[in-house]
Amino acid sequence: MRITMEDVASRAGVSRALVSLAYRDRPGVSTETRDRILSAGRELGYVPNRVAARLASRGGNTLGVFLQDLHNDLFADLFEGSRTVADGAGKQLMLGVGALDGGRDAEVLETLAQSWVDVVIAFGLQMPDAEVREMAERVPLVCVLRGVADIDSVVSDNRHGARAATRHLIELGHREIAFLANPPSDGYMDRRHGYAETMTAAGLRPRVVETTYSRETAAADAGALLDAGDPPTAIFAHNDQAAMGVLDALFRRGLTPGREVSVVGYDNSSPSKVPGVALTSVDVDGVALGRSAAELALRRIASPMAPAEWRTSFPTLMVRTTTGPPLP
Known part of the structure; x- marks a missing residue:
């Protein structure tokens, strides 16, 4: 059985709003009341949703963007799609760039997390799924170009x-x-x-x-x-x-x-x-993938507790002059 914030409020004899303030360490809660709330949470085995708390404490105004590489023009298309949606919603973008071998993924995500962006849209992460999920416990992620279980993802088949x-x-x-x-x-x-x-x-x-x-x-x-x-x-x-x-x-x-x-x-x-x-x-269609990613990021800000959503599109082959029949 999942222990909720309402359960903690009932055990401590306070409102849900006070429980939320206590776990976010915000003003408006006395030291005695905070201790009582945290004690009740420990007794019940309550695990606060830090991602939801993070979003609740922010204004929902800043999206982080992770790009694997600046040499690949696909990432420019992906960024353009996200930027269009973010601009329309009045959101600011903070950019971080990784490396071709994936060696800077964790470092860049950490920098974005410490910058207190509300959600990170990650284009081309190469770190293992387990590490992605671990990072998503600290800052909400939208993974693009790959799907990760229990994480908002935008993929092409x-x-x-x-x-x-x-x-x-x-x-x-x-x-x-x-x-x-x-x-x-x-x-x-x-x-x-x-x-x-x-x-x-x-x-x-x-x-x-x-x-x-x-x-x-x-x-x-x-x-x-x-x-x-x-x-x-x-x-x-x-x-x-x-x-x-x-x-x-x-x-x-x-x-x-x-x-x-x-x-x-x-x-x-x-x-x-x-x-x-x-x-x-x-x-x-990188621009469309980027738009979908930004839409999922806005959805996450609006509904921090919503289940993860995957969006999948189907690519098409564009035939040009570099293919033809083999020589006899």
């Missing part, structure tokens, strides 16, 4: 998108299709799984090569694939940054994307749409 991209290459006639994968971590395995499932269902051999979130590293790893004795005729990269690395590797070898080697990216970020690039990519 990555399995769906990866299947569409892989099917596109198979239907073009490709049989040797490599997947340039992101490092394995909680929340970011569905693109790899969608690719592998589609290849296996078609009777083809999955060929997964792990890379990083760095364009330069992706270029080196793609180059190793291309220089191998059995190079693929198509490479599906886990995001557009990695796909740009693949295009760099092709350029250095005098190979034309869409002819000698087909290339597919993921995210449909701004650079993929440039006429000179024209990268086939899976569109997650």
